[in-house]
Amino acid sequence: MQKYLRLLNLRLDVVVNDITGLAIIDTICKGEKNPETLAALRNGNCRKSATEIAKALHSNGRTDYLFALHQEYDIYKSLQQKIQQCGASIEELIKSFINADENKKKLKTDAKPHKRVNKNAPQNFDLNQIAYQYFNGIDLMAVEGVGHSTIIALMSEVGVDGLKKFDTAKWFARWLRLSTNNRVSGGRVLSHKIPKGSNRLKIALRNAANAISNLKDTHLSNFFKRIAFRRGRAAAISATARKLAIIIRDMVVKAIPYSPPAQYEFLDQKRKRKVLEMKRLIHKFNITTHDLGLQL
Template sequence: MAKRNLKMDIINPNAAGIDIGSRSHFVAINQEHSDVKEFGVYAQDIKELLKWLLENDVKTVAMESTGSYWQNLYTELQNSSIEVILTNGKFTKNIKGKKTDVLDCMWIQRLHTLGLLSGSFLPDLETEHLRTLVRHRGNLIQTTSKASKRMAQNMRLMNLRLDIVVKDIVGLTGLRIINKICNGETSGKELAKLRHGNCKKSEEEIAKALQSNNRQDYLFVLKQELQKYQDTQKLIIECDIEIKNILEQFVNQNEIKKSLYIDKKVHKRINKNTPKNIDLNLISYQYFDGVDLYAIEGFSHGTVLTLMSELGEKGILKFQNAQHFTSWLRLAPNNKISGGRILSSRTPKGSNRLKIALRQAGNAIGNLKDTHLSNFFNRIAYRKGRVVAVSATARKIATILWNMLYKNIQYTPPTIYEYLDQKRKRKVLELQKQIANLDARMSKIQPV
């Protein structure tokens, strides 16, 4: 039998592969070791790398998304005439054997030459600026959360059980009392007088809970954590101002966007982490060309802000269909089929910030009553539990989002509010169908 020679078509003839590192980048423009060169990570080194690629007539480059070390090089290549794609590291894994930086960049170059690598989703530059600030804001909120937990812990050690008598120790009543404690007040009665009118507990009960043991070491730590909390709150306000400037600048560039208007959603709850100086309802409506995202039940200010910063205005257009979008979010089942039989249908591991925001919205929908999405949530939760229902609802929200943003249509739930007699009539029809199915099954049973 004659030996067969199998060849693969070359899709990108002038391709290069880059193995990203923290201290150096290895670049391969062919499959010979002499065609591999190492460059540093300084600005001058990146310019030399770009010059070397242009001298060798490289048209397209593929690189791994390794940490955050790829970003400066990616920006420099993007500003040049060279096409660059950023690919996930799991798609460039080599076969078993010796692993070196030189072999890795040569393997990336080979895969890219054969057209076997796909690029990751990356937003435009304006969205990146917004994303940086929104992610920083999220980190600041986490800092305040940790500081409030440490304040509660040190107050418990001082026998000050403020966490029992108030719902939130950094609310109106809580912060007043903590500030007074840090200023040296030890009397429970005097501290209880700082109670806000909305507080459910009486002054007498608050006074009983605030009998300190006067531990000075815990008091010192409490002062430090309070200072950290207050300083971080100031940073959050400054960050909100910068986010507002970016959003307003983007909207003001387009007169059509600027002319759009929508009434406020008074039913949307505002918590302490919601940006106070930004009308996200109006800005998101203008940002997405008249699409009202707040019409989706369970959507909060944080969900909309995350969507704008992670996806951008036109980012949804990079996904051809809703299935592609939900798969990118890792909310769709990863079916593994062999022999015509499904071996596994688990949702892939991994989360991005948009997926987390949609899951939080799905969890909030589970607490609502008699809406289209909450009914869907309850049906899934009844059969498979709440955890599965959260993921399923998040996937359904992602599908709704794709249709709204890609097709520029409004959210119209398929079901409307029904009166009590309509609900009873529908329930009677469902029971009649179940009884008819049960009678049909019983008729097939042969008597013994």
């Protein structure tokens, strides 16, 4: 449609970022040529004024291009109808799974108006409520960055039963190809690159990680910024996507809510880790206080 609009000298792409409002295109296909009449159909949220839009809508009147635009518009409407039918089928399938369990039917969650529903997400059902019931009362939408597309990808690619087949969250991240594949020979690490390959869930998690980068002062956004500062944005997206995969798997399998730490205590964490390492060494080599030269 944008191609034939340009050929008709209707430069909507210059003055409008998203043409899927379609009121102007629908009127053009019906034969309207007056720029002012067309510009008056602009969305109320449009930043450009009607006068500015009218300047970009002086058609050259080519009937062959208008016919082709009408054909593309009909195809677009047909595809949108198919997408709506697909959304209705998804809703029916998920609800049949939920209705088979009386405990799931009773579960209710809070509305999340801050989770925006974009134009590509299912419009005809409340995915927030359905996901809460589907995952047995685990509110995955509480995780920052996780949106409707992430939930749909998780349901369609693995589901609840699929997540439980992974013994650990690390194995789940490795299956998604978000973890490094260490090649070791003779005790020496030859390489530790992330394997190539992708799937829909990995793409959805990386998109969620990219959205997290725009948040301010949250657990995952701070993690993203620390990695990006040291290793760059590409590495930060992969690392955050892996962290999301681990969080989601543990929440579903272990039935625990999302509870990010309010603050970091790096020195205490390092101290605890070092103490555990020393205890293991002492136990392994049977080290005594006499060996260490300590006097108690």
